[in-house]
Amino acid sequence: MKKMMLKASAAVLLLTQVVAGGIPAAAAEQPAPKVAAAAATAAPVMTDNLAKYGLKKDVELPVTVTAGGLSYTLEKIMIYETKSATAQALIKKYGYTGTEGQKYFIWTKITIKNSSNAKVQFSSKDLSDKWRFNFGEEAFTSMPRKFAEKVNNTEVLWTWELAPGKKLTSYQAYTYNDKLERFYITVDNKGQKNVVDVVKK
Template structure:
């Protein structure tokens, strides 16, 4: 009889364990899982990235026909105008850049500048020869034109980077092997009114031009 009582006790214990386990499973299944589609109470909406400011041409009455960046290609070289910012020469922004890179306050063609023009550019060598600007080869390959009366604006060079090759902050000299490219900054001086903006590229007998802003006259 004692054996029968012991067996009954063991059976009751096993049944209670099974029932208890089923309750755990049932309760777990009743919990709604949080999926990727279920919004969290603490979730914040994704921030919208701020638009990249590529120019301030409208400040000077220029209405763009092409949005930057704009690329011209000639003779195996491509030039892309990524950004262009026009500052009054005596402004804080212009003078900070002049001091930072030790630019002259005059150029070969502009002795009394009204404006300081700061550009971000990418140049790429698509040819099978080295393309460079060096002490012995300073021929300008591209130009920006803003007015028919003033001709090309005057490129100036950062004395802070003399001797540095392919500088990405403000280039002085560069040398690009076939397939190589450089994204950097270039400064200009200007003393005329603004009528349009034309990018022109001359290289190895090739020529290309694009009107970012057509004539406002």
């Protein structure tokens, strides 16, 4: 009996507070509104550092160049002084060769796709470069000695082969030892060649 009286008293007290303005009626009738979390502003993805070296892009990345059914997409390019900590860490991790005495070590993220009707490859069966970089002079691909024999390595690329309809995303390094004056990509496959200027002279 005492418990029932206590509950009734509590209910009367609550009702009195609502009517008297102690608790807003709307708040008493409705659940507390959810606090909307502020949308986190995503930091822009850095796809290149060309401006650091005075190279102003005429086209934004990613850039795709296609020739003879092979498409090459440059998704990211970072230029480092070869002696820098970042470059040296990559060189040691993958065993890159030919970096000694070179001023720049260039790190790229790429996607290649074979839309032709025949296999396309870079291997002992076909050593011709299918794409090239030029910054005023040609840059040269650097071989990751520790992974040179691994075909279609998605971590770092050297030997690769693509059957018709296949594509591959990986990372590739270059060395360069001249002035950075411009930047264009050449794709050369099956007797066809295409060039795209990323930074015009």
